[in-house]
Amino acid sequence: MSVGIRHDDLRRRNRAMVISAVRRAGQPSRTEIAATTGLSHSTISAISSDLIGEGILTESKASETVSLKRGRPQVGLSLNPEAAAVMTVVLSLNFLSVAVIDYAGQVIAEEQRRLDTLTMPRDELIGECLAIVRRRFEDPDLNVHSVARIAMGIQGITDSHSRAMLWSPITPQTDIAFADILEDEFGIPATMENDCNMMAVALRWRDPDRYRDDFIAILLSHGIGMGLVLKGELFTGTHSSGGELGHMIHRPGGALCRCGRRGCVEAYAGNYAIWRNAKQMGEDAEPVADVSDADMRALAALAREVDGPEREAYRKAGEALGFGLGNLFALIDPAPVAMVGVSAAAFDLIEPALREAIAQTAGGQHSKSISFDTEPNELPLIREGCAMRALTFVDQEIFAPGAQAKPGIVGKSVA
Amino acid sequence: MSVGIRHDDLRRRNRAMVISAVRRAGQPSRTEIAATTGLSHSTISAISSDLIGEGILTESKASETVSLKRGRPQVGLSLNPEAAAVMTVVLSLNFLSVAVIDYAGQVIAEEQRRLDTLTMPRDELIGECLAIVRRRFEDPDLNVHSVARIAMGIQGITDSHSRAMLWSPITPQTDIAFADILEDEFGIPATMENDCNMMAVALRWRDPDRYRDDFIAILLSHGIGMGLVLKGELFTGTHSSGGELGHMIHRPGGALCRCGRRGCVEAYAGNYAIWRNAKQMGEDAEPVADVSDADMRALAALAREVDGPEREAYRKAGEALGFGLGNLFALIDPAPVAMVGVSAAAFDLIEPALREAIAQTAGGQHSKSISFDTEPNELPLIREGCAMRALTFVDQEIFAPGAQAKPGIVGKSVA
DNA sequence: AGTATTTTTTCGGGGCTCGAAAAAATGGGG
DNA sequence: CCCCATTTTTTCGAGCCCCGAAAAAATACT
Numbered sequence: 001m002s003v004g005i006r007h008d009d010l011r012r013r014n015r016a017m018v019i020s021a022v023r024r025a026g027q028p029s030r031t032e033i034a035a036t037t038g039l040s041h042s043t044i045s046a047i048s049s050d051l052i053g054e055g056i057l058t059e060s061k062a063s064e065t066v067s068l069k070r071g072r073p074q075v076g077l078s079l080n081p082e083a084a085a086v087m088t089v090v091l092s093l094n095f096l097s098v099a100v101i102d103y104a105g106q107v108i109a110e111e112q113r114r115l116d117t118l119t120m121p122r123d124e125l126i127g128e129c130l131a132i133v134r135r136r137f138e139d140p141d142l143n144v145h146s147v148a149r150i151a152m153g154i155q156g157i158t159d160s161h162s163r164a165m166l167w168s169p170i171t172p173q174t175d176i177a178f179a180d181i182l183e184d185e186f187g188i189p190a191t192m193e194n195d196c197n198m199m200a201v202a203l204r205w206r207d208p209d210r211y212r213d214d215f216i217a218i219l220l221s222h223g224i225g226m227g228l229v230l231k232g233e234l235f236t237g238t239h240s241s242g243g244e245l246g247h248m249i250h251r252p253g254g255a256l257c258r259c260g261r262r263g264c265v266e267a268y269a270g271n272y273a274i275w276r277n278a279k280q281m282g283e284d285a286e287p288v289a290d291v292s293d294a295d296m297r298a299l300a301a302l303a304r305e306v307d308g309p310e311r312e313a314y315r316k317a318g319e320a321l322g323f324g325l326g327n328l329f330a331l332i333d334p335a336p337v338a339m340v341g342v343s344a345a346a347f348d349l350i351e352p353a354l355r356e357a358i359a360q361t362a363g364g365q366h367s368k369s370i371s372f373d374t375e376p377n378e379l380p381l382i383r384e385g386c387a388m389r390a391l392t393f394v395d396q397e398i399f400a401p402g403a404q405a406k407p408g409i410v411g412k413s414v415a
Numbered sequence: 416m417s418v419g420i421r422h423d424d425l426r427r428r429n430r431a432m433v434i435s436a437v438r439r440a441g442q443p444s445r446t447e448i449a450a451t452t453g454l455s456h457s458t459i460s461a462i463s464s465d466l467i468g469e470g471i472l473t474e475s476k477a478s479e480t481v482s483l484k485r486g487r488p489q490v491g492l493s494l495n496p497e498a499a500a501v502m503t504v505v506l507s508l509n510f511l512s513v514a515v516i517d518y519a520g521q522v523i524a525e526e527q528r529r530l531d532t533l534t535m536p537r538d539e540l541i542g543e544c545l546a547i548v549r550r551r552f553e554d555p556d557l558n559v560h561s562v563a564r565i566a567m568g569i570q571g572i573t574d575s576h577s578r579a580m581l582w583s584p585i586t587p588q589t590d591i592a593f594a595d596i597l598e599d600e601f602g603i604p605a606t607m608e609n610d611c612n613m614m615a616v617a618l619r620w621r622d623p624d625r626y627r628d629d630f631i632a633i634l635l636s637h638g639i640g641m642g643l644v645l646k647g648e649l650f651t652g653t654h655s656s657g658g659e660l661g662h663m664i665h666r667p668g669g670a671l672c673r674c675g676r677r678g679c680v681e682a683y684a685g686n687y688a689i690w691r692n693a694k695q696m697g698e699d700a701e702p703v704a705d706v707s708d709a710d711m712r713a714l715a716a717l718a719r720e721v722d723g724p725e726r727e728a729y730r731k732a733g734e735a736l737g738f739g740l741g742n743l744f745a746l747i748d749p750a751p752v753a754m755v756g757v758s759a760a761a762f763d764l765i766e767p768a769l770r771e772a773i774a775q776t777a778g779g780q781h782s783k784s785i786s787f788d789t790e791p792n793e794l795p796l797i798r799e800g801c802a803m804r805a806l807t808f809v810d811q812e813i814f815a816p817g818a819q820a821k822p823g824i825v826g827k828s829v830a
Numbered sequence: 831a832g833t834a835t836t837t838t839t840t841c842g843g844g845g846c847t848c849g850a851a852a853a854a855a856t857g858g859g860g
Numbered sequence: 861c862c863c864c865a866t867t868t869t870t871t872c873g874a875g876c877c878c879c880g881a882a883a884a885a886a887t888a889c890t
Binding site for chain 4 (some may be wrong): 070
């Protein structure tokens with residue numbers, strides 16, 4: 001209950017809801033929209049008529065498949081792909097990619113590029129990001145004016161308002177306000193999103209049955225990241241993107257973590273930690289800079305074959321993840337988990353110790369019912385998440401604009 | 416964006432907001448309400464006229480103090496104490512209390528009672544709760560029909576819908592649907608709330624400057640509990656009340672906890688754990704049933720005097736709490752903390768080790784800026800929280816009723 | 831071709847909020 | 861003591877928005 005509902009907000013919200021219903025359902029008829037939104041047929045008729053007139057929706061002589069029903073056939077409504085476009089920029093270790101996506105969600109252009117993020121100076125890193133975006137704008141096939149939003153995703157910690165990267169493992173640079181930089185350069189609203197949060201957003205669109213209101217996406221890669229959806233909303237910290245599962249302390253004073261602290265979950269379960277344990281280098285050994293995906297796959301294969309230090313390394317990773325998850329479950333209760341990233345492909349080596357550890361925690365009372373799913377490739381998820389994030393912004397802020405909900409003075413009611 | 420906004424909802428929401436503004440401000444004029452809610456003067460005039468007509472608000476020839484301004488004097492609006500009443504029931508270890516509170520928030524009747532919760536059979540425990548409530552209803556001074564809501568608070572885990580106690584340290588009984596039991600018996604809507612959540616609600620009303628959108632209330636008592644407010648809303652788990660800071664694992668395989676597991680924060684920081692360490696009983700010693708508050712105060716006094724095992728026990732408690740809080744901060748970022756309960760009075764003994772531990776965690780980057788406040792007495796807070804909870808329900812559901820927001824089919828937008 | 835069925839649009843009614851103007855209530859000054 | 865300036869509150873007409881019912885449209889079935 002932040003602030004009074006003005007009369008104009010009403011139409012704005014209902015417009016946004018119709019758009020959202022279409023984006024979700026794909027090609028719903030007006031009647032279907034009325035059913036899912038709870039609004040009357042007349043209202044849906046009026047709003048969709050407006051939206052079609054504005055070029056946001058199109059009538060798509062739908063359901064050619066279904067002609068077996070009597071009565072006037074339904075007219076499917078769909079998003080007009082040309083209504084707008086958005087751009088996604090994903091920056092990860094030594095890798096930068098950009099994509100242009102139409103309003104209906106189809107990729108219409110993309111470019112990928114290798115670069116040495118770890119050693120690049122600040123200006124060069126920013127420059128590369130701007131350059132790759134600029135090249136898209138110079139593409140004669142692309143209608144520049146149609147790009148309505150840029151969503152950038154990065155491995156690392158961002159601020160809770162999606163404006164800046166605060167810290168990232170892919171570069172020694174800190175506090176780069178990418179969102180502002182992109183906005184200043186191109187004059188288009190932009191956001192800076194955390195990679196794991198975007199994974200969660202994408203999973204929700206991909207499989208809304210499994211990933212609905214409460215679930216967890218965990219990135220098992222060089223580091224350990226997490227995206228959390230609780231009560232249907234993306235969870236962020238009070239200042240940062242939050243959800244740093246990888247840096248919860250598993251063993252006080254324990255193994256040396258990449259972050260400089262000791263005993264973090266990541267110091268047992270990150271690729272570098274699994275590598276370090278498999279090579280029996282000791283817990284104080286400086287984390288290696290990067291272990292290739294191929295090396296990790298070879299390690300996993302070896303661990304499956306022989307019961308040696310490699311298998312033990314995965315066991316320790318599972319234990320650390322299990323206690324970390326168990327501590328998380330103590331706070332939020334158990335929820336479905338998606339394991340993403342190269343080590344998710346080795347989840348068979350991780351799972352036994354993980355479940356054993358969870359069973360020793362408060363969240364483990366129903367440990368057998370906690371379900372895990374795996375997805376080895378994180379980059380497509382991150383891009384999809386950024387795309388949906390940007391498109392949803394266009395849906396809500398551009399195509400359903402209105403008196404902005406000012407920060408409430410009354411404040412939400414907590415009692 | 417759960418479901419379409421019907422036209423009738425509009426007035427309902429704005430009514431609720433006016434009531435909320437009055438409850439918050441105490442005696443605001445119509446003009447003030449218009450300012451805080453952002454609604455127009457005409458709308459506020461119409462709504463408050465309705466509310467006065469219905470006996471919910473009263474005009475209170477306000478501000479007799481301020482007659483120095485020119486112009487028509489403001490008329491203060493205040494809650495009509497007789498508009499309704501609510502009842503709070505607080506069940507804690509060996510102690511049961513009930514209070515009747517008028518619509519303006521004043522206590523108009525109360526009763527307290529000692530009882531042996533640990534050994535009582537299920538029916539007797541329920542019976543005592545019903546009996547103490549029934550006696551309030553038989554009070555000839557009380558207008559029975561005015562009681563519109565009962566909020567019961569209990570030490571222990573409740574379900575996320577505030578219907579049942581799932582588990583509690585004060586009784587071996589589990590899964591008692593107190594909310595349903597009270598509703599069935601008295602025909603009045605009831606909820607079953609977690610004690611620490613109610614502490615958080617009360618703190619927010621007591622000191623909204625310090626405890627606004629993000630803060631943590633920690634109960635340091637026989638066990639360790641937590642109430643969490645994030646982004647202005649009470650945080651609960653997906654199934655239970657959640658927030659079990661006390662049962663996050665501090666040291667895998669460590670000290671024996673009351674819950675039967677090993678290494679929980681509580682197994683180092685609960686009263687019984689401090690006692691056990693102070694008496695050098697070993698970490699495997701069975702947790703004692705109850706340590707009196709007087710014993711704990713004596714222990715703290717001794718620890719302040721001599722650098723012996725007592726002081727070390729508090730140090731260990733601080734360390735466990737510090738790592739627990741640090742892990743929490745890794746997820747949500749730092750936030751102001753209120754320490755409540757008998758051991759909050761010994762926070763001077765706990766704080767150094769706590770800060771040292773936090774500094775070793777991801778959340779500890781700004782550990783010096785994390786502020787702690789202490790409040791030794793939890794029971795008044797729990798009762799106040801229950802009262803506000805119940806009153807807010809009356810504000811929103813009874814005095815601003817309307818088409819219930821059905822569970823949305825469309826679902827909230829996460830992207 | 832006519833009828834049944836289903837979807838979509840149209841139309842009138844009722845509510846709600848808003849802005850502007852009027853009314854109400856008080857202090858200050860001549 | 862009266863009148864004006866000032867501030868708060870109410871009144872009133874206009875403009876939107878949503879809803880329900882009925883009409884219109886579009887197709888399958890007979």
